[in-house]
Amino acid sequence: MKQRGFTLIEMIVTIVVVAIIFLGIAGFVEFGTKGYTISIDRQRIQNQARFAIEKMSREIQHAVPNSFAMSSGTSGKCIEFYPIQYAGFYVEREATNTVEFVVGNEDYEHPHTFAAKTRLVINPSRMDDLKTGSPQAVDIGGVTTTTGGEYFSVTMTPDSQSSANRHFIYQDQSVTYCITQANELRRNDVQVASEVMYNQSSFNYEQTSLQRGGLIHLSLLFQNGDEQSQYKHDVQVSNVP
Template sequence: MKRNGFTLIEMIMTIIIGGILVLGIAGFLELGMKGYSDTAERQRLQTQARFVLEKISREIRHSVPNSIEVTGSTDKCVSFYPILYSGFYSVSSADNLSLSFLVGNDNSPATYDGLNMIINPSQQDDFTDSDIFIALSGASTSITLAQPLASESIANRHYIYKDLVSYCFNSSSKAIVRNSTQVADSVTNGDISYDAPTLQRGGVVHIDVTFESDDESTSFQQDIQVLNVP
Protein backbone atom coordinates (compact mmCIF):
# COMPACT_ATOMS: atom_id res chain seq x y z
CA MET A 1 0.00 0.00 0.00
CA LYS A 2 1.48 3.32 -1.17
CA ARG A 3 1.16 6.31 1.13
CA ASN A 4 1.08 9.90 -0.27
CA GLY A 5 2.51 12.84 1.68
CA PHE A 6 4.98 15.75 1.74
CA THR A 7 8.59 15.60 2.52
CA LEU A 8 10.15 18.10 4.92
CA ILE A 9 11.91 19.87 2.05
CA GLU A 10 8.63 20.24 0.14
CA MET A 11 6.92 21.75 3.18
CA ILE A 12 9.77 24.19 3.72
CA MET A 13 9.72 25.25 0.07
CA THR A 14 5.94 25.68 0.21
CA ILE A 15 6.24 27.88 3.29
CA ILE A 16 9.00 29.97 1.70
CA ILE A 17 7.08 30.48 -1.55
CA GLY A 18 3.90 31.28 0.37
CA GLY A 19 5.76 33.81 2.53
CA ILE A 20 7.17 35.51 -0.57
CA LEU A 21 3.69 35.73 -2.08
CA VAL A 22 2.23 37.13 1.18
CA LEU A 23 4.99 39.73 1.43
CA GLY A 24 4.42 40.77 -2.17
CA ILE A 25 0.67 41.12 -1.65
CA ALA A 26 1.23 42.98 1.65
CA GLY A 27 3.64 45.40 -0.04
CA PHE A 28 1.16 46.02 -2.81
CA LEU A 29 -1.62 46.68 -0.28
CA GLU A 30 0.65 48.96 1.76
CA LEU A 31 1.51 50.96 -1.34
CA GLY A 32 -2.17 51.31 -2.19
CA MET A 33 -3.07 52.35 1.36
CA LYS A 34 -0.23 54.90 1.42
CA GLY A 35 -1.43 56.33 -1.88
CA TYR A 36 -4.97 56.60 -0.51
CA SER A 37 -3.70 58.17 2.73
CA ASP A 38 -1.60 60.73 0.82
CA THR A 39 -4.56 61.58 -1.42
CA ALA A 40 -6.87 61.96 1.58
CA GLU A 41 -4.36 64.20 3.39
CA ARG A 42 -3.85 66.31 0.27
CA GLN A 43 -7.60 66.66 -0.12
CA ARG A 44 -7.92 67.60 3.57
CA LEU A 45 -5.29 70.32 3.28
CA GLN A 46 -6.83 71.79 0.14
CA THR A 47 -10.34 71.72 1.63
CA GLN A 48 -9.01 73.31 4.83
CA ALA A 49 -7.16 75.98 2.85
CA ARG A 50 -10.20 76.90 0.76
CA PHE A 51 -12.44 77.00 3.84
CA VAL A 52 -10.06 79.16 5.89
CA LEU A 53 -9.34 81.58 3.03
CA GLU A 54 -13.06 81.91 2.30
CA LYS A 55 -13.77 82.55 5.99
CA ILE A 56 -11.03 85.18 6.23
CA SER A 57 -12.23 86.81 3.00
CA ARG A 58 -15.84 87.02 4.14
CA GLU A 59 -14.94 88.45 7.53
CA ILE A 60 -12.59 91.04 6.06
CA ARG A 61 -15.14 92.09 3.43
CA HIS A 62 -17.69 92.62 6.22
CA SER A 63 -15.35 94.61 8.45
CA VAL A 64 -15.88 98.25 9.33
CA PRO A 65 -14.28 100.51 6.70
CA ASN A 66 -10.71 101.54 7.47
CA SER A 67 -10.50 99.19 10.46
CA ILE A 68 -7.93 96.87 8.84
CA GLU A 69 -4.31 96.78 9.97
CA VAL A 70 -1.46 94.38 9.16
CA THR A 71 1.26 93.93 11.79
CA GLY A 72 4.30 91.73 12.42
CA SER A 73 7.43 90.93 10.47
CA THR A 74 7.94 87.16 10.84
CA ASP A 75 4.48 86.21 12.06
CA LYS A 76 2.11 88.40 10.03
CA CYS A 77 -1.30 89.30 11.46
CA VAL A 78 -4.29 91.05 9.95
CA SER A 79 -6.72 92.63 12.41
CA PHE A 80 -10.07 94.35 11.91
CA TYR A 81 -13.40 95.13 13.54
CA PRO A 82 -16.35 93.12 12.13
CA ILE A 83 -19.59 95.00 11.47
CA LEU A 84 -22.26 93.87 13.92
CA TYR A 85 -24.89 96.40 12.84
CA SER A 86 -24.96 99.32 10.46
CA GLY A 87 -27.44 101.93 9.33
CA PHE A 88 -27.99 105.65 9.15
CA TYR A 89 -27.89 108.50 11.64
CA SER A 90 -28.87 112.12 11.91
CA VAL A 91 -27.60 114.92 14.13
CA SER A 92 -29.76 117.79 15.34
CA SER A 93 -28.63 121.02 13.71
CA ALA A 94 -29.72 122.95 16.82
CA ASP A 95 -26.83 121.86 19.04
CA ASN A 96 -24.95 119.15 17.08
CA LEU A 97 -25.15 117.00 20.20
CA SER A 98 -28.42 115.12 19.70
CA LEU A 99 -27.87 112.03 17.57
CA SER A 100 -30.51 109.56 16.42
CA PHE A 101 -29.78 106.39 14.51
CA LEU A 102 -31.49 103.39 12.99
CA VAL A 103 -30.18 99.93 12.24
CA GLY A 104 -30.60 98.56 8.75
CA ASN A 105 -30.23 94.90 9.76
CA ASP A 106 -33.32 92.71 9.81
CA ASN A 107 -32.95 92.00 13.53
CA SER A 108 -31.88 94.90 15.72
CA PRO A 109 -30.52 93.96 19.17
CA ALA A 110 -32.65 94.16 22.29
CA THR A 111 -29.89 96.16 23.95
CA TYR A 112 -26.72 97.91 22.79
CA ASP A 113 -24.88 97.35 26.06
CA GLY A 114 -21.16 96.76 25.50
CA LEU A 115 -21.26 97.87 21.85
CA ASN A 116 -19.62 100.89 20.25
CA MET A 117 -20.62 103.08 17.32
CA ILE A 118 -18.21 104.82 15.00
CA ILE A 119 -18.80 107.35 12.24
CA ASN A 120 -16.37 108.08 9.42
CA PRO A 121 -13.30 106.22 10.78
CA SER A 122 -10.01 106.80 8.99
CA GLN A 123 -7.69 104.33 10.76
CA GLN A 124 -7.77 101.50 13.28
CA ASP A 125 -6.70 103.75 16.16
CA ASP A 126 -10.01 105.60 15.83
CA PHE A 127 -11.81 102.52 17.20
CA THR A 128 -10.11 102.87 20.58
CA ASP A 129 -10.10 106.67 20.73
CA SER A 130 -12.83 107.72 23.15
CA ASP A 131 -13.03 111.11 21.42
CA ILE A 132 -14.14 109.43 18.18
CA PHE A 133 -16.16 106.30 18.92
CA ILE A 134 -19.45 106.39 20.83
CA ALA A 135 -20.10 103.89 23.65
CA LEU A 136 -23.67 102.62 23.45
CA SER A 137 -25.94 101.35 26.20
CA GLY A 138 -29.53 100.32 26.66
CA ALA A 139 -32.05 100.00 23.85
CA SER A 140 -32.46 103.69 23.00
CA THR A 141 -31.56 104.86 19.50
CA SER A 142 -31.22 108.47 20.63
CA ILE A 143 -27.93 109.68 22.08
CA THR A 144 -26.79 112.92 23.66
CA LEU A 145 -23.18 113.44 22.66
CA ALA A 146 -20.61 114.85 25.05
CA GLN A 147 -19.08 116.80 22.16
CA PRO A 148 -19.80 117.25 18.44
CA LEU A 149 -18.70 114.47 16.10
CA ALA A 150 -15.05 114.62 15.10
CA SER A 151 -16.13 114.11 11.47
CA GLU A 152 -19.28 113.06 9.67
CA SER A 153 -20.07 110.53 6.99
CA ILE A 154 -21.11 111.91 3.61
CA ALA A 155 -23.83 109.25 3.41
CA ASN A 156 -24.72 109.52 7.11
CA ARG A 157 -23.65 105.92 7.70
CA HIS A 158 -22.79 104.52 11.11
CA TYR A 159 -21.21 101.21 12.11
CA ILE A 160 -21.65 99.31 15.35
CA TYR A 161 -18.85 96.99 16.45
CA LYS A 162 -17.47 95.24 19.51
CA ASP A 163 -14.29 93.14 19.58
CA LEU A 164 -11.15 93.21 17.45
CA VAL A 165 -10.57 90.08 15.34
CA SER A 166 -7.06 89.01 14.35
CA TYR A 167 -5.83 86.29 12.01
CA CYS A 168 -2.15 85.42 12.50
CA PHE A 169 0.30 83.08 10.80
CA ASN A 170 2.19 81.35 13.64
CA SER A 171 5.54 80.10 12.35
CA SER A 172 6.42 78.12 15.49
CA SER A 173 3.24 76.01 15.46
CA LYS A 174 2.85 76.23 11.65
CA ALA A 175 -0.77 77.28 12.05
CA ILE A 176 -3.25 80.02 11.29
CA VAL A 177 -4.80 81.35 14.49
CA ARG A 178 -7.99 83.40 14.83
CA ASN A 179 -7.59 85.35 18.07
CA SER A 180 -6.57 82.41 20.30
CA THR A 181 -8.18 79.58 18.29
CA GLN A 182 -6.27 77.55 15.71
CA VAL A 183 -8.21 77.31 12.45
CA ALA A 184 -5.63 75.68 10.15
CA ASP A 185 -2.45 73.60 10.44
CA SER A 186 0.48 72.47 8.27
CA VAL A 187 1.25 76.08 7.27
CA THR A 188 4.88 76.48 6.24
CA ASN A 189 4.66 80.02 4.88
CA GLY A 190 2.20 82.82 5.43
CA ASP A 191 2.31 86.41 4.31
CA ILE A 192 -0.27 89.21 4.49
CA SER A 193 -0.05 92.72 3.14
CA TYR A 194 -2.53 95.56 2.90
CA ASP A 195 -2.74 98.24 0.23
CA ALA A 196 -4.56 101.17 1.77
CA PRO A 197 -7.34 102.76 -0.30
CA THR A 198 -6.65 105.69 -2.59
CA LEU A 199 -8.88 108.08 -4.51
CA GLN A 200 -8.72 105.75 -7.51
CA ARG A 201 -9.37 102.36 -5.86
CA GLY A 202 -10.47 100.64 -2.68
CA GLY A 203 -8.27 98.87 -0.17
CA VAL A 204 -6.93 95.40 -0.96
CA VAL A 205 -5.67 92.69 1.40
CA HIS A 206 -3.18 90.27 -0.18
CA ILE A 207 -2.82 86.78 1.31
CA ASP A 208 -0.11 84.31 0.28
CA VAL A 209 -0.08 81.02 2.21
CA THR A 210 1.59 77.64 1.67
CA PHE A 211 0.38 74.35 3.15
CA GLU A 212 2.76 71.38 3.25
CA SER A 213 2.37 67.67 4.01
CA ASP A 214 4.85 64.84 3.33
CA ASP A 215 7.18 67.13 1.38
CA GLU A 216 4.34 68.17 -0.93
CA SER A 217 3.30 71.81 -0.78
CA THR A 218 0.35 73.75 -2.12
CA SER A 219 0.34 77.53 -2.36
CA PHE A 220 -2.70 79.79 -2.38
CA GLN A 221 -2.86 83.49 -3.24
CA GLN A 222 -5.94 85.61 -2.64
CA ASP A 223 -6.73 89.30 -3.04
CA ILE A 224 -9.58 90.67 -0.94
CA GLN A 225 -11.19 93.97 -1.82
CA VAL A 226 -12.55 95.82 1.20
CA LEU A 227 -14.89 98.70 1.90
CA ASN A 228 -13.17 102.04 2.28
CA VAL A 229 -16.00 104.59 2.12
CA PRO A 230 -17.45 105.07 5.58
Protein backbone atom coordinates in the same frame (compact mmCIF):
# COMPACT_ATOMS: atom_id res chain seq x y z
CA MET B 1 1.53 1.15 -7.43
CA LYS B 2 4.64 3.15 -6.76
CA GLN B 3 4.07 6.50 -4.89
CA ARG B 4 6.39 9.43 -5.44
CA GLY B 5 6.73 12.49 -3.09
CA PHE B 6 8.41 15.89 -3.38
CA THR B 7 12.12 16.12 -3.58
CA LEU B 8 14.01 18.65 -1.45
CA ILE B 9 14.75 20.81 -4.49
CA GLU B 10 11.06 20.89 -5.49
CA MET B 11 10.06 21.95 -1.96
CA ILE B 12 12.66 24.73 -1.94
CA VAL B 13 11.55 25.98 -5.36
CA THR B 14 7.90 25.95 -4.22
CA ILE B 15 8.72 27.89 -1.04
CA VAL B 16 10.71 30.47 -3.01
CA VAL B 17 7.91 30.94 -5.58
CA VAL B 18 5.25 31.29 -2.84
CA ALA B 19 7.47 33.79 -0.96
CA ILE B 20 7.93 35.88 -4.10
CA ILE B 21 4.17 35.90 -4.74
CA PHE B 22 3.48 36.83 -1.09
CA LEU B 23 6.03 39.68 -1.19
CA GLY B 24 4.47 40.97 -4.40
CA ILE B 25 0.99 40.96 -2.86
CA ALA B 26 2.27 42.58 0.34
CA GLY B 27 4.05 45.31 -1.63
CA PHE B 28 0.91 46.00 -3.67
CA VAL B 29 -1.19 46.25 -0.48
CA GLU B 30 1.41 48.51 1.16
CA PHE B 31 1.52 50.76 -1.91
CA GLY B 32 -2.27 51.04 -1.93
CA THR B 33 -2.36 51.79 1.79
CA LYS B 34 0.29 54.50 1.48
CA GLY B 35 -1.57 56.03 -1.45
CA TYR B 36 -4.79 56.07 0.53
CA THR B 37 -3.06 57.65 3.55
CA ILE B 38 -1.45 60.33 1.39
CA SER B 39 -4.80 61.05 -0.26
CA ILE B 40 -6.51 61.41 3.14
CA ASP B 41 -3.76 63.74 4.43
CA ARG B 42 -3.98 65.85 1.26
CA GLN B 43 -7.75 66.10 1.58
CA ARG B 44 -7.44 67.05 5.26
CA ILE B 45 -5.05 69.90 4.43
CA GLN B 46 -7.29 71.12 1.61
CA ASN B 47 -10.34 71.05 3.89
CA GLN B 48 -8.40 73.02 6.52
CA ALA B 49 -7.34 75.58 3.93
CA ARG B 50 -10.85 75.98 2.50
CA PHE B 51 -12.34 76.39 5.98
CA ALA B 52 -9.72 78.92 7.10
CA ILE B 53 -9.91 81.03 3.92
CA GLU B 54 -13.72 80.97 3.84
CA LYS B 55 -13.97 81.96 7.51
CA MET B 56 -11.48 84.80 7.16
CA SER B 57 -13.06 86.02 3.91
CA ARG B 58 -16.56 86.24 5.40
CA GLU B 59 -15.36 88.28 8.38
CA ILE B 60 -13.03 90.53 6.40
CA GLN B 61 -15.67 91.36 3.78
CA HIS B 62 -18.01 92.68 6.47
CA ALA B 63 -15.44 94.53 8.57
CA VAL B 64 -15.61 98.22 9.40
CA PRO B 65 -13.81 99.99 6.51
CA ASN B 66 -10.25 101.10 7.24
CA SER B 67 -10.27 99.25 10.56
CA PHE B 68 -7.35 97.00 9.62
CA ALA B 69 -3.96 96.88 11.30
CA MET B 70 -1.00 94.63 10.52
CA SER B 71 1.58 93.53 13.08
CA SER B 72 4.47 91.10 13.43
CA GLY B 73 6.06 90.00 16.69
CA THR B 74 6.14 87.24 19.27
CA SER B 75 2.45 86.50 18.59
CA GLY B 76 3.23 85.92 14.92
CA LYS B 77 2.13 87.65 11.73
CA CYS B 78 -1.24 89.18 12.56
CA ILE B 79 -4.12 91.08 10.98
CA GLU B 80 -6.58 92.89 13.26
CA PHE B 81 -9.98 94.41 12.39
CA TYR B 82 -13.49 95.18 13.73
CA PRO B 83 -16.53 93.32 12.32
CA ILE B 84 -19.67 95.38 11.62
CA GLN B 85 -22.64 94.68 13.89
CA TYR B 86 -25.04 97.22 12.36
CA ALA B 87 -24.86 99.95 9.72
CA GLY B 88 -27.14 102.80 8.73
CA PHE B 89 -27.44 106.53 8.12
CA TYR B 90 -27.10 109.60 10.34
CA VAL B 91 -27.75 113.34 10.51
CA GLU B 92 -25.53 115.71 12.47
CA ARG B 93 -27.28 118.41 14.52
CA GLU B 94 -24.58 121.04 14.97
CA ALA B 95 -26.79 123.29 17.11
CA THR B 96 -27.03 120.62 19.81
CA ASN B 97 -23.75 118.75 19.13
CA THR B 98 -25.69 115.55 18.59
CA VAL B 99 -25.90 112.88 15.92
CA GLU B 100 -29.24 111.26 15.13
CA PHE B 101 -29.00 107.90 13.40
CA VAL B 102 -31.06 104.98 12.19
CA VAL B 103 -30.00 101.37 11.69
CA GLY B 104 -30.78 99.63 8.42
CA ASN B 105 -31.99 96.02 8.31
CA GLU B 106 -32.24 95.95 12.08
CA ASP B 107 -33.06 92.58 13.65
CA TYR B 108 -34.26 93.91 17.00
CA GLU B 109 -37.63 94.99 18.35
CA HIS B 110 -38.50 98.53 19.42
CA PRO B 111 -37.69 100.01 21.82
CA HIS B 112 -34.07 98.93 21.58
CA THR B 113 -31.11 99.59 23.89
CA PHE B 114 -27.58 98.91 22.72
CA ALA B 115 -25.49 96.53 24.82
CA ALA B 116 -22.40 97.58 26.75
CA LYS B 117 -19.14 98.06 24.78
CA THR B 118 -21.06 98.95 21.63
CA ARG B 119 -19.55 101.80 19.62
CA LEU B 120 -20.51 103.92 16.60
CA VAL B 121 -17.98 105.34 14.13
CA ILE B 122 -18.35 107.88 11.33
CA ASN B 123 -15.98 108.13 8.35
CA PRO B 124 -13.10 106.03 9.75
CA SER B 125 -9.83 106.44 7.86
CA ARG B 126 -7.55 104.36 10.12
CA MET B 127 -7.66 101.92 13.01
CA ASP B 128 -7.14 104.70 15.60
CA ASP B 129 -10.45 106.28 14.56
CA LEU B 130 -12.25 103.36 16.22
CA LYS B 131 -10.40 103.56 19.52
CA THR B 132 -11.50 105.32 22.72
CA GLY B 133 -10.78 109.04 22.61
CA SER B 134 -11.24 109.44 18.86
CA PRO B 135 -13.75 112.16 17.80
CA GLN B 136 -14.91 109.83 15.01
CA ALA B 137 -16.25 107.16 17.40
CA VAL B 138 -18.51 107.21 20.44
CA ASP B 139 -19.69 104.65 22.98
CA ILE B 140 -23.42 103.97 22.50
CA GLY B 141 -23.79 101.25 25.15
CA GLY B 142 -27.07 101.99 26.97
CA VAL B 143 -28.39 104.35 24.26
CA THR B 144 -32.10 103.73 23.68
CA THR B 145 -34.41 104.63 20.81
CA THR B 146 -36.29 107.90 21.07
CA THR B 147 -39.84 108.05 22.42
CA GLY B 148 -41.28 107.39 18.99
CA GLY B 149 -38.85 104.53 18.47
CA GLU B 150 -37.82 105.82 15.05
CA TYR B 151 -34.18 106.79 15.59
CA PHE B 152 -31.34 107.09 18.10
CA SER B 153 -29.61 110.22 19.34
CA VAL B 154 -26.12 110.55 20.84
CA THR B 155 -23.84 113.46 21.76
CA MET B 156 -21.03 113.58 19.19
CA THR B 157 -19.03 116.09 17.14
CA PRO B 158 -16.95 114.19 14.56
CA ASP B 159 -14.07 116.02 12.86
CA SER B 160 -14.97 114.65 9.42
CA GLN B 161 -18.20 113.48 7.82
CA SER B 162 -19.13 110.57 5.59
CA SER B 163 -20.01 111.73 2.08
CA ALA B 164 -22.94 109.29 2.11
CA ASN B 165 -23.85 109.97 5.77
CA ARG B 166 -23.05 106.36 6.63
CA HIS B 167 -22.23 105.11 10.13
CA PHE B 168 -21.02 101.72 11.40
CA ILE B 169 -21.74 100.08 14.74
CA TYR B 170 -19.37 97.51 16.19
CA GLN B 171 -18.40 95.84 19.46
CA ASP B 172 -15.35 97.33 21.20
CA GLN B 173 -13.45 94.06 20.76
CA SER B 174 -11.40 93.47 17.65
CA VAL B 175 -10.84 90.20 15.80
CA THR B 176 -7.21 89.14 15.32
CA TYR B 177 -5.94 86.39 13.02
CA CYS B 178 -2.30 85.35 13.55
CA ILE B 179 0.07 82.95 11.82
CA THR B 180 2.15 81.82 14.79
CA GLN B 181 5.75 80.62 14.89
CA ALA B 182 4.31 77.23 15.91
CA ASN B 183 2.88 77.03 12.36
CA GLU B 184 -0.74 77.56 13.39
CA LEU B 185 -3.46 79.96 12.21
CA ARG B 186 -5.29 81.31 15.28
CA ARG B 187 -8.29 83.60 15.71
CA ASN B 188 -8.17 85.47 19.04
CA ASP B 189 -5.97 82.65 20.46
CA VAL B 190 -8.31 79.89 19.17
CA GLN B 191 -6.76 77.53 16.61
CA VAL B 192 -8.38 77.66 13.19
CA ALA B 193 -5.85 75.58 11.22
CA SER B 194 -2.54 73.80 11.75
CA GLU B 195 0.46 73.11 9.51
CA VAL B 196 0.45 76.70 8.21
CA MET B 197 4.09 77.53 7.54
CA TYR B 198 5.04 80.73 9.37
CA ASN B 199 8.02 81.63 7.17
CA GLN B 200 6.16 81.23 3.86
CA SER B 201 2.74 82.67 4.83
CA SER B 202 1.64 86.30 5.18
CA PHE B 203 -1.16 88.89 5.29
CA ASN B 204 -1.06 92.16 3.34
CA TYR B 205 -3.50 95.08 3.33
CA GLU B 206 -4.09 97.71 0.64
CA GLN B 207 -5.93 100.85 1.72
CA THR B 208 -9.26 101.94 0.21
CA SER B 209 -8.92 103.70 -3.15
CA LEU B 210 -11.32 105.67 -5.35
CA GLN B 211 -12.03 102.54 -7.40
CA ARG B 212 -12.50 99.98 -4.61
CA GLY B 213 -12.67 99.29 -0.90
CA GLY B 214 -9.80 97.90 1.15
CA LEU B 215 -8.10 94.78 -0.22
CA ILE B 216 -6.59 91.97 1.84
CA HIS B 217 -4.05 89.58 0.29
CA LEU B 218 -3.93 86.16 1.99
CA SER B 219 -0.95 83.91 1.28
CA LEU B 220 -1.01 80.63 3.21
CA LEU B 221 1.35 77.69 2.74
CA PHE B 222 0.20 74.39 4.23
CA GLN B 223 2.71 71.57 4.62
CA ASN B 224 2.33 67.92 5.55
CA GLY B 225 5.60 65.99 5.41
CA ASP B 226 7.22 66.69 2.06
CA GLU B 227 3.98 67.86 0.42
CA GLN B 228 3.15 71.57 0.28
CA SER B 229 -0.01 73.40 -0.82
CA GLN B 230 0.13 77.16 -1.49
CA TYR B 231 -3.08 79.21 -1.33
CA LYS B 232 -3.27 82.82 -2.49
CA HIS B 233 -6.58 84.64 -2.08
CA ASP B 234 -7.68 88.29 -2.28
CA VAL B 235 -10.59 89.60 -0.20
CA GLN B 236 -12.18 92.99 -0.82
CA VAL B 237 -13.87 94.84 2.04
CA SER B 238 -17.49 95.36 0.97
CA ASN B 239 -18.12 98.66 2.77
CA VAL B 240 -16.62 102.12 2.31
CA PRO B 241 -16.73 105.09 4.69
